[in-house]
Amino acid sequence: MLLKASPALSLLSSTGGGNLFPPSRNSSNLLFSPSGSRFSVQAAKGTNTKSLTGVVFEPFEEVKKELELVPTTPFVSLARHKFSDDSESAINDQINVEYNVSYVYHALYAYFDRDNVGLKGFAKFFNDSSLEERGHAEKFMEYQNMRGGRVKLQSILMPVSEFDHEEKGDALHAMELALSLEKLTNEKLLKLQSVGVKNNDVQLVDFVESEFLGEQVEAIKKISEYVAQLRRIGKGHGVWHFDQMLLNEV
Secondary structure, eight states: OOOOOOOHHHHHHTSTTOOSSOOEEOTTOEEEEEETTEEEEEEOTTOOHHHHHOOOOOHHHHHHHHHHHSOOSTTSOSSOOSOOHHHHHHHHHHHHHHHHHHHHHHHHHHHHTSTTTOOHHHHHHHHHHHHHHHHHHHHHHHHHHHTTOOOOOOOOOOOOSOOOOTTTOHHHHHHHHHHHHHHHHHHHHHHHHHHHHHTTOHHHHHHHIIIIIHHHHHHHHHHHHHHHHHHHHTTSTHHHHHHHHHHHOO
């Protein structure tokens, strides 16, 4: 004898008109109900849609507190965010350091460019160094404006104009001075970095580390070698050859 299988839907309809899967509610407030040959899942009334969708970030809600912080008064930076007064003040101090060092290097350039000194290589080296330090100051000024701070330029001290040294000679004396200035600048940069760490200013710390600290260490190493070489040379004819090396250096 052959048995003919009944379709599944006919079994559902032959159960005394009852529903094999009556609507049920689980612990998550989800309503399950049959719809033809499919099942639909619907949220019951009062269900928290956040738990249903998994959404944890609601920008239009969370941005409200930021909107309240946007300045409405004139002459107040709109870009300033997570930027402390300590960081702003420390950057202005560093700008002053860079300009003062640049000024000293410019005085050294003027000294070696004199007709009665005539060391054009040293003049070129210190002029390039002066421009580089000025460029550092301007880079800090740009960063200050980018973060919403206010650049406040401070006084620059007048450097000496004579660099001759009876024992060492002017070339060695000037290069030792340059080495001391580079080390001092490095200390000031590390102090600025510590201000960023103290105020949890990750952007400032990254800026100082990526733009200045590595370059500063390289400059200290380079000038240290110059000092060592000039100490070997002494004050004689070798200074002229060293000057020619600086003059032809790219």
